[in-house]
Amino acid sequence: MKNKPLNVIVRFELKDGELDTLISLIRDFFEKEVSRFPGFISAKIHQNEVGTVLINYASWESAEHFQRFVRELASLSPIAQQIQAFRPTQDMVFEIPL
Template identity: 35%
Template sequence: MTTIQADAPVATLINVFTVEPARQAELVAALNQATEQLFVGIPGFVSANIHASLDGARVVNYAQWASPEHFQAMLQRPDAQQHMGEIMRIADNTEPRLFIVCATHSVSAATTPPAGR
């Protein structure tokens, strides 16, 4: 399960893909399939969340790994490299980066302004 919390003991991958809007659904499907069939079984995988932009031009993968070392080990796997090659036949560009969560903010129900304001 994804937990977004400051100082959580995970490495967060945020990967922004640029894609032709006509191929966005195909990219989302490929990422979902690879996650379900491959990544969930790789040591150190924690979670993945796939986001599709409303304009159709981007897909974001917000994934968590147990550590940067687990993520780097995944990158060396031939099956993961094959998946990445397949994804890049759909996407135009990708910008993967590892992050740590520094802060989170939310509005509680008690402080949420009434509708219409």
């Protein structure tokens, strides 16, 4: 059976003044580190109108690629550690074809 692409949704509930800092950290992390990692497809950042919720949506070729990323990069990266300070919650979901 072929591996299914994995979408990882990370949600942040933010306090006043945190939004711009977090966006900058996430952009740096994806541009400098994540984009070069095998199996990474794409990422998007979304915010609510008032800037209190930020959603980071990333697509991976498979759950195995994402798990390798977590083990080999995300758990060791100083930028990722700074992002963790913003108390993210995470969901992993697979797309269901129509």
